[in-house]
Amino acid sequence: MRIAVIGGLAAGPAAAAEAKRQAPDATVVLFEEGPHISVGTCEIPYLIGGRLEPGTDLVVLTPDEIRRTRGVDARVRHRVTALDPGRGRLTVEALHFGSTTEEPFDRFILATGARARRLGVDGEDAAGVFTVRNLVDTHAILRWLDTEPVRHVVVVGGGYIGLEMAEAMRERGLRATILDPNGRVLGNTVACEASDLMNEAVAAAGVAVRAERVTAILADDDGRVRAVRTDRGELVGCQMVVVSVGVEPRVELAQAAGIRLGDRGGVAVDDQMRTSARRVWACGDVVEIPRAPDGRRVLWPLATTARRTARVAARNATGTADRFRPFAGAVGVRAFGVEVGSVGLSLAQAEDAGLDAVATDVRHLSRTAAFPEASPIDVRLVTERGTGRLLGGQLVGAEGAALRSDVLVPLVARGATVRELAEDLDLLYNPPLAPAVDPLKVAASRAMRD
Ligand SMILES: Cc1cc2nc3c(=O)[nH]c(=O)nc-3n(C[C@H](O)[C@H](O)[C@H](O)COP(=O)(O)OP(=O)(O)OC[C@H]3O[C@@H](n4cnc5c(N)ncnc54)[C@H](O)[C@@H]3O)c2cc1C
Structure with a gap:
């Protein structure tokens, strides 16, 4: 049996390793378009803020290690450009060589994850405007901080990642301002709706939280960010912008393969993580999963559920029945x-x-x-x-x-x-x-x- 796992950050490697555990004789190939697999993304803000030693390696498993210890054939810089479940074929572009090949597989596990949402405003491509999603972003942010005269950073979005990034900037001795339409942090996913303790701590640390939306980003003549404009017509001067306004599932591959999406725009799966296409399972940030209190299927882009959905997908893909039980939705953050x-x-x-x-x-x-x-x-x-x-x-x-x-x-x-x-x-x-x-x-x- 040949199993393809598409996407190699958190859910993908977990699914690939579990598939190999369940079916030791199967050939399991993991495709990742980026340069790394298995990265501790949740630690990124602490590396940027300096809480973790500079140079701390956030890669948990290299392709070599996953091959040696789990028997998974991991191919980085390989982008899957098409999935044809009917014919059992994947089209894969080797980004190093620019070559494209078609490979046969019996089963597929989609773990294409999510991408950081962008603001969609003018000027967003200015140098010094970043999203935070992976190690490539992280290295770009660190390079900017190390080489540019940054004094003030605007963080757009007061969710848990925005909060962690604002803290990281303060730890580097920089001024930070959070722009969030709620006018407070953690208004949505990490609800702290009844308590002001976090917001008081943010204010005490000198981080202003402004109830404003960004309407444009302005750059100098040389293309470097110099300010954001807000919906109140204010200009907030800065030398760096971190956009942290949530994520959206990467469903293009699934959609092109005719796989059904759910109400929230993620890949629809049943309790076995099976998609609408035969021989295709999905897991991680790309899928919609049922939450416990009301059974509603939602996007829940966290590493905890990514790993659990991965295990369920891999077991069912290899013939061991397993069921995803609705998630309770635990999320935490510590800042300031x-x-x-x-x-x-x-x-x-x-x-x-x-x-x-x-x-x-x-x-x-x-x-x-x-x-x-x-x-x-x-x-x-x-x-x-x-x-x-x-x-x-x-x-x-x-x-x-x-x-x-x-x-x-x-x-x-x-x-x-x-x-x-x-x-x-x-x-x-x-x-x-x-x-x-x-x-x-x-x-x-x-x-x-x-
Ligand atoms: C800064 C930060 C902090 C976080 N902190 C926490 C935390 O404290 N706790 C927690 O539980 N979660 C946290 N998360 C969320 C967690 O990182 C994600 O839920 C998790 O990474 C999801 O894993 P995934 O594999 O489903 O998706 P992703 O991590 O998005 O990985 C998908 C991978 O698939 C690859 N890919 C996509 N399409 C293709 C293709 N066609 N061909 C080949 N490869 C492809 C992508 O390059 C990507 O590497 C944090 C995330 C960030 C960014």
């Missing part, structure tokens, strides 16, 4: 000394999903009050009115917030109630670690009364 953990739906998302939801907010301490290090944790639990079903929760605080939110993952995934959290679960108590009644349990008890 504050952490946020968010699981499941925010109140706004629950309402948007048509659920009759109610939010309960409490502030409680991270440790027992006797400890001077104890700091407030803001907890918001989102529950279904009437049933008490836990739909989601967000925790924000200087310590113990993000990982504590992981407690909610199995609860949200299986539709547990707040009563279970309040009354049946003994969360740990130890004075330097957590107070006698954990902030999550305090919130759950309150939610039972709301």
Whole structure:
């Protein structure tokens, strides 16, 4: 059996390795158009900010290593330009040589991921305007920072990557401004809708968050960025722009092969990660997957679910039945000394999903009050009115917030109630670690009364 895996960053290598594990006799070929496979992209902001030693290698596995240790034939700088599942053929362009060949395969796993969304405004091609998606972007950003007289960086988008990039710029001693129409950070995916702790920390670090959209990017005569214009008609001078306004799935290959897309524009898959085409499975940022609280299929571009969808796709592609169970949606970020953990739906998302939801907010301490290090944790639990079903929760605080939110993952995934959290679960108590009644349990008890 010959299996082709298309895309080699996170989902692709995971799928290829799992396919080889399940079917050791199969030939598994991984195609990646870029120069690397298997990169720790999530660490990029920390390399840029200097938290990681300069030169730290973010490549987890080289093509040689994946060949030696997993038996996967990895081909970098090979772009798949066409997929013909009916004939069992891939058209592959070897970017080094400029040659194009057709190769036969029995099964295909699409892991083409997502690309950083662009603003679509005039001037976006100016030198010094970057998106952050891969190591090629990272090296370009580092080169710009090392060689240009950068003093002020405009970060467009206050999501978790925008926030991490703004922190990285501050750590390099630069001025940073975030432009986000919400006028606050983490308004969307990493909902911290009930807490101001992160926004206060961002402001205290000297990063302004302006509720403005970029309408144009202006450059000097030599093509270097010098300012952004906003929808308020303001000009914000800068020597670098980081555009971090989300991602869009890379579906062109699937679409050209006649594979069905879902409502959100990603590749539609069933619970086995099977696409609408025979012999084609898909995984990672390119697919739409069901979220636990309401079963809605959405794009959820995170490495955690990329790996899990990859495993399911590879198992089914090699004949071992496996099913993707809806995801709880855990996402976290730590920046400017504050952490946020968010699981499941925010109140706004629950309402948007048509659920009759109610939010309960409490502030409680991270440790027992006797400890001077104890700091407030803001907890918001989102529950279904009437049933008490836990739909989601967000925790924000200087310590113990993000990982504590992981407690909610199995609860949200299986539709547990707040009563279970309040009354049946003994969360740990130890004075330097957590107070006698954990902030999550305090919130759950309150939610039972709301
Ligand atoms: C700065 C940053 C920080 C992040 N932090 C976190 C975090 O803290 N936690 C978390 O869970 N997630 C995080 N993520 C998200 C995570 O990196 C992605 O969810 C993950 O990379 C998705 O993996 P993927 O393989 O599906 O897609 P991608 O990473 O997009 O990889 C797809 C690959 O396919 C290749 N490709 C596409 N089309 C073709 C073709 N036709 N032929 C050949 N190759 C092709 C592309 O070149 C690309 O390398 C972060 C992402 C970024 C950018």
